[in-house]
Amino acid sequence: MSDYKIETKCVQAGYTPKNGEPREMPIIYSTTFKYDTSEDMGKLFDLEANGYFYSRLQNPTCDMVAAKIAALEGGTAAMLTGSGQAANFYAVFNIANCGDHIVSSASIYGGTFNLFNVTMRKMGIDFTFVEPDCTPEELAAAFRPNTKAVFGETIANPALTVLDFEKFANAAHSHGVPLIVDNTFATPVNCRPFEWGADIVTHSTTKYMDGHGTAVGGCIVDSGKFDWMAHADKFPGLCTPDESYHGITYAERFGKEGAFITKATAQLMRDFGSVQSPQSAYYLNLGLESLHVRMARHCENGLKMAQFLSTNDKIAWVDYPGLPGCKYYPTAQKYLPNGTCGVVSFGVKGGRAAAEAFMKKLKLIAIETHVADARSCCLHPASSTHRQLTDEELVACGIGADLVRLSCGLENADDLIADVAQALAD
Numbered sequence: 001m002s003d004y005k006i007e008t009k010c011v012q013a014g015y016t017p018k019n020g021e022p023r024e025m026p027i028i029y030s031t032t033f034k035y036d037t038s039e040d041m042g043k044l045f046d047l048e049a050n051g052y053f054y055s056r057l058q059n060p061t062c063d064m065v066a067a068k069i070a071a072l073e074g075g076t077a078a079m080l081t082g083s084g085q086a087a088n089f090y091a092v093f094n095i096a097n098c099g100d101h102i103v104s105s106a107s108i109y110g111g112t113f114n115l116f117n118v119t120m121r122k123m124g125i126d127f128t129f130v131e132p133d134c135t136p137e138e139l140a141a142a143f144r145p146n147t148k149a150v151f152g153e154t155i156a157n158p159a160l161t162v163l164d165f166e167k168f169a170n171a172a173h174s175h176g177v178p179l180i181v182d183n184t185f186a187t188p189v190n191c192r193p194f195e196w197g198a199d200i201v202t203h204s205t206t207k208y209m210d211g212h213g214t215a216v217g218g219c220i221v222d223s224g225k226f227d228w229m230a231h232a233d234k235f236p237g238l239c240t241p242d243e244s245y246h247g248i249t250y251a252e253r254f255g256k257e258g259a260f261i262t263k264a265t266a267q268l269m270r271d272f273g274s275v276q277s278p279q280s281a282y283y284l285n286l287g288l289e290s291l292h293v294r295m296a297r298h299c300e301n302g303l304k305m306a307q308f309l310s311t312n313d314k315i316a317w318v319d320y321p322g323l324p325g326c327k328y329y330p331t332a333q334k335y336l337p338n339g340t341c342g343v344v345s346f347g348v349k350g351g352r353a354a355a356e357a358f359m360k361k362l363k364l365i366a367i368e369t370h371v372a373d374a375r376s377c378c379l380h381p382a383s384s385t386h387r388q389l390t391d392e393e394l395v396a397c398g399i400g401a402d403l404v405r406l407s408c409g410l411e412n413a414d415d416l417i418a419d420v421a422q423a424l425a426d
C-alpha cells in the first residue's frame with residue numbers, strides 16, 4: 001500500500017482479502033481466540049509469535065483499522081484506543097513516569113489540558129505550557145533534565161492555532177526527546193506531521209475520521225524514526241528489561257519501528273484497558289473510506305463561511321486558518337496548503353448576550369458540544385463548556401465571551417450561510 005496515494009489508502013489500506021474472503025472488513029466480535037496447545041499460546045504471551053489471545057490486548061478488526069491509519073500517516077505501527085483522551089494519555093505515559101516532565105503547547109484541547117494539568121500532575125508528571133508563538137529561546141528554556149517529550153496539536157481545538165512544526169520538532173530533537181502531535185483536526189489528508197519532524201501522532205478518531213458522530217475512539221501512530229536507544233538513559237521503560245513482561249527490552253526486540261506501540265499495547269492496554277470495540281473500529285473504517293472526499297468539502301464550507309462572516313457587519317472578528325489575513329494563515333499555507341479543517345471561530349458584536357441570541361435563532365445548525373462531523377453544529381463556550389468562568393477568566397484562556405465555534409459539516413454552503421445570515425439579521 002505504501003506506493004499508493006492517500007486517497008487510495010483511505011479506501012483500501014489495512015485490509016486485503018485473499019481469494020474467497022469477505023470484500024468488506026470483517027468485524028471479529030470475539031473476546032478470545034482458540035489454540036491447539038498451551039505452547040502455541042505461550043509464544044503469544046512471550047511476544048515471540050504474532051497472534052491474538054484476548055481482545056483487551058489486540059483484536060483483528062481494530063488492528064486492520066490501526067494499520068490503515070498508520071498507512072495514512074506514513075507510520076510504522078499504530079494502535080486504536082477507546083477515545084482520543086486515552087490516546088493522548090497513553091502516548092505521554094508510555095515514556096513519562098512519576099518524576100518526569102513534559103513541555104506542551106498551551107494551545108491544546110481543553111480535555112487534554114485538564115488531563116495534563118490536573119490528572120497527570122497527580123501521577124507525579126510535571127508539565128510546562130509554552131505559548132505557541134514563543135521564540136525558540138523561550139521554548140528551549142522550558143526544558144529540564146527530566147523532560148521526556150514535547151506535545152502540540154496541528155490545529156488546536158478550539159483556538160485554531162496552527163503548530164509551528166519545525167520550531168517544536170527542532171527543540172524536541174535537540175534535547176533528545178520526541179515530538180508528539182495530536183493531528184485530530186487536520187487529519188492525515190491535510191497534514192502528515194511525520195513529514196515535518198513529529199515522532200508520534202495521536203488522534204481523536206471521534207471527529208473527522210469517524211466523521212458521522214457515530215463512535216468515540218482514538219489512535220496512536222509511531223513514525224518509527226525516533227532512536228530510543230540513542231537516548232537510553234531518558235527512556236528506561238523502552239530501553240531496559242520490562243520485568244512485568246518476561247524481561248523484554250522493547251527497543252532491542254522491536255527496534256525503532258515497533259517498540260513504542262508494542263510497549264503501549266503490552267503494558268498500558270494490558271493494565272488500563274481502554275480498548276476500542278471492534279464494532280466502533282468498523283464504523284471508523286467506514287468513515288476513513290471517505291475521509292479524503294469529506295475533508296475537501298469540510299474545508300470548502302469552512303472557507304466560504306469564514307469569507308461570509310468576514311464581510312458581515314454584525315461580526316466583530318473571524319478566525320479561520322485558511323482565510324487570508326488571519327493570524328495563522330501563513331503557517332497553515334506552509335504546513336496545510338491543501339486545506340485546514342471545517343471549524344471557524346468568530347465573535348458576534350455585542351458580546352455574550354448577542355452570541356446567545358444569535359445561536360437561539362439558528363435553524364439548520366445545531367447547538368452541540370461536538371465538532372467535525374457531517375452535520376454542522378456550533379457552540380458558545382462562555383455559556384456551556386466554560387460557563388463557570390468569568391468574562392475576565394475567559395479572556396485569559398483565549399476564549400472571549402463573544403466567541404462562537406462553528407463546525408461546518410457537509411451540507412450545501414449556501415444553506416449554511418443563509419442560516420447564519422438569518423440568525424444575524426435584526
Ligand SMILES: *Cc1c(COP(=O)(O)O)cnc(C)c1O
Nearest residue numbers: 083084085109157184204206217
Ligand atoms: C475531541 C478531542 C480530543 C479528545 O478526544 P475524545 O475522543 O473525545 O476522547 C483530543 N484532542 C482533540 C484535538 C480533540 O478535538
